[in-house]
Amino acid sequence: MAAAKEILLRRPVAATIRLTVPAGGARPAPPVGPALGQYRLNLMAFCKDFNARTQKYKPDTPMAVTITAFKDNSFEFTVKSPSVSWYVKKAAGVDKGSTRPGHLTVTTLSVRHVYEIAKVKQTDPFCQYMPLESICKSIIGTANSMGIKIVQDLE
Amino acid sequence: MLARNFIKHFPCKNLSRHHILRDSVRPLIFFTSSTPQSSFSISASLSTSSSSSSSSSCFTDESFAAPYLSVRINCPKHVLDPFSDALLCFGASSVAVDEDIEEDNEDAASGSSLASKEICIESIFPVHEEVKMCISQAANSIGLKEIPKFKVEMGDEQDWITKNQDLFQPVEIADRLWIVPEWTSPPVPEAVNIILNPGFAFGTGEHPTTKLCLLLLQSLIKGGEAFLDYGTGSGILAIAALKFGAASSVGVDIDPLAIKSASHNAALNNIPLEKLELHLAPSENSSSGRETPLQKEQFDVVIANILLNPVMELADHIISFAKPGATIGISGILSEQLPNVKERYSPFLENISIATIGDWVCMSGTKKGEFIDNC
Numbered sequence: 001m002a003a004a005k006e007i008l009l010r011r012p013v014a015a016t017i018r019l020t021v022p023a024g025g026a027r028p029a030p031p032v033g034p035a036l037g038q039y040r041l042n043l044m045a046f047c048k049d050f051n052a053r054t055q056k057y058k059p060d061t062p063m064a065v066t067i068t069a070f071k072d073n074s075f076e077f078t079v080k081s082p083s084v085s086w087y088v089k090k091a092a093g094v095d096k097g098s099t100r101p102g103h104l105t106v107t108t109l110s111v112r113h114v115y116e117i118a119k120v121k122q123t124d125p126f127c128q129y130m131p132l133e134s135i136c137k138s139i140i141g142t143a144n145s146m147g148i149k150i151v152q153d154l155e
Numbered sequence: 156m157l158a159r160n161f162i163k164h165f166p167c168k169n170l171s172r173h174h175i176l177r178d179s180v181r182p183l184i185f186f187t188s189s190t191p192q193s194s195f196s197i198s199a200s201l202s203t204s205s206s207s208s209s210s211s212s213c214f215t216d217e218s219f220a221a222p223y224l225s226v227r228i229n230c231p232k233h234v235l236d237p238f239s240d241a242l243l244c245f246g247a248s249s250v251a252v253d254e255d256i257e258e259d260n261e262d263a264a265s266g267s268s269l270a271s272k273e274i275c276i277e278s279i280f281p282v283h284e285e286v287k288m289c290i291s292q293a294a295n296s297i298g299l300k301e302i303p304k305f306k307v308e309m310g311d312e313q314d315w316i317t318k319n320q321d322l323f324q325p326v327e328i329a330d331r332l333w334i335v336p337e338w339t340s341p342p343v344p345e346a347v348n349i350i351l352n353p354g355f356a357f358g359t360g361e362h363p364t365t366k367l368c369l370l371l372l373q374s375l376i377k378g379g380e381a382f383l384d385y386g387t388g389s390g391i392l393a394i395a396a397l398k399f400g401a402a403s404s405v406g407v408d409i410d411p412l413a414i415k416s417a418s419h420n421a422a423l424n425n426i427p428l429e430k431l432e433l434h435l436a437p438s439e440n441s442s443s444g445r446e447t448p449l450q451k452e453q454f455d456v457v458i459a460n461i462l463l464n465p466v467m468e469l470a471d472h473i474i475s476f477a478k479p480g481a482t483i484g485i486s487g488i489l490s491e492q493l494p495n496v497k498e499r500y501s502p503f504l505e506n507i508s509i510a511t512i513g514d515w516v517c518m519s520g521t522k523k524g525e526f527i528d529n530c
Contacts, residue, residue: 012254014254015251017249017251017252018239018250019250019279024462030223030248030279030310031223031249031279033316034249034279034310034315035248035251035279037315037319038251038318039251040321040322044353044362047357052487052489052492055463055464059464145296145297
């Protein structure tokens with residue numbers, strides 16, 4: 001473990017925080033407040049920075065943010081587009097997935113939806129070099145785990 | 156941007172067809188929540204009074220002091236990443252992992268042989284969320300065989316508010332210009348000291364954009380100007396302008412908390428009401444349009460330190476308040492966003508100059524017009 005820490009020797013990391021924040025809508029209230037406040041991170045600096053960098057997204061789109069908090073109370077963060085399950089739920093028009101995925105299907109989506117979601121996800125920093133087909137398979141997997149079936153065409 | 160276009164055009168034609176299915180799922184959720192509470196405990200530790208300075212209490216608004224649930228979950232190390240993502244999908248507001256290995260394992264009910272393979276996640280949930288349901292759904296979705304052990308506590312809202320205020324230290328913007336928190340005495344009493352309690356409004360002087368705007372103001376204000384601070388936040392720029400010698404300042408913001416903070420700060424700096432006017436601008440949602448009781452072409456210096464989108468949308472509006480020949484400063488924008496802003500404002504501004512600190516820029520120029528003000 002000590003060796004791993006030496007690799008990150010720029011600054012020692014205190015914690016990694018993940019949260020969902022609406023694009024352009026970060027405010028120092030819960031959940032941002034307590035989550036960052038615990039590690040003494042400058043809330044207003046994060047809010048201003050995050051809001052400025054998410055101006056190009058439709059307001060209130062829930063963005064997935066990963067914050068690396070360093071021991072000296074400084075921080076860095078990366079912003080990703082909403083999670084696949086958010087897109088899937090929005091496409092299907094449901095709030096929550098199934099309570100018994102695999103057994104109970106809440107709703108269905110068409111292959112075309114999967115393709116549209118994959119195209120958006122491909123713009124994420126992570127997925128840029130992944131073939132569209134792999135992204136689609138991963139989306140189908142997530143949808144199935146939420147109890148949402150993918151069909152060829154919606155009747 | 157691809158993502159934005161995609162979201163706008165997403166058809167929700169499935170909505171009506173699946174309403175029936177959705178309602179039939181609901182009863183299941185309620186059923187499972189009534190299981191015996193043997194596997195988790197809720198200890199509510201609400202802190203009622205605040206031991207911190209009394210001034211902090213006048214800024215505790217309902218939304219900031221909202222209760223939340225703080226949940227500690229013991230998660231197997233090898234599934235940390237997918238499990239964190241799954242938690243966020245199924246209802247958690249945030250998920251945090253400490254880098255230090257927790258030595259203190261008295262909370263873990265499992266035997267110590269497993270302790271080294273588990274990691275502790277601190278998660279925040281909205282107060283009405285079904286924590287057990289979310290955790291079990293998250294665990295199922297990544298194929299965990301059993302639900303991780305967890306403990307729920309009521310979040311201590313005063314704790315993070317106090318920690319946040321403690322961060323604010325005196326800041327030296329330039330030689331003999333300091334921003335000092337209300338609860339600290341100025342390090343250099345002879346300097347121009349602006350006393351602030353920003354509450355939850357933006358503007359402590361620490362952010363690069365605030366610094367850029369303060370430096371711009373310092374170079375522009377010679378004495379007797381009328382200044383407009385569009386997006387005033389804590390009021391820091393409006394107050395600074397008066398301290399530099401402006402005749403009057405007006406601060407506008409869409410957030411009522413900002414107006415409250417700014418008027419509190421005006422009092423802290425002994426600024427009479429005639430010198431600093433504050434107006435609450437209607438936000439985009441109100442239908443009455445942007446009517447503020449301000450006259451056009453009234454100000455010698457106008458600064459708008461907001462964000463890219465408002466600055467673009469309100470360009471005509473902001474410029475209309477400036478006299479011809481007045482200086483307008485725009486900030487709160489990143490250097491990559493500058494070309495758009497420049498394009499938007501160049502029909503109206505000449506002598507455009509850019510100041511940069513890090514990724515942030517401040518663009519300033521003088522308003523084109525027939526009568527150039529020579530003072």
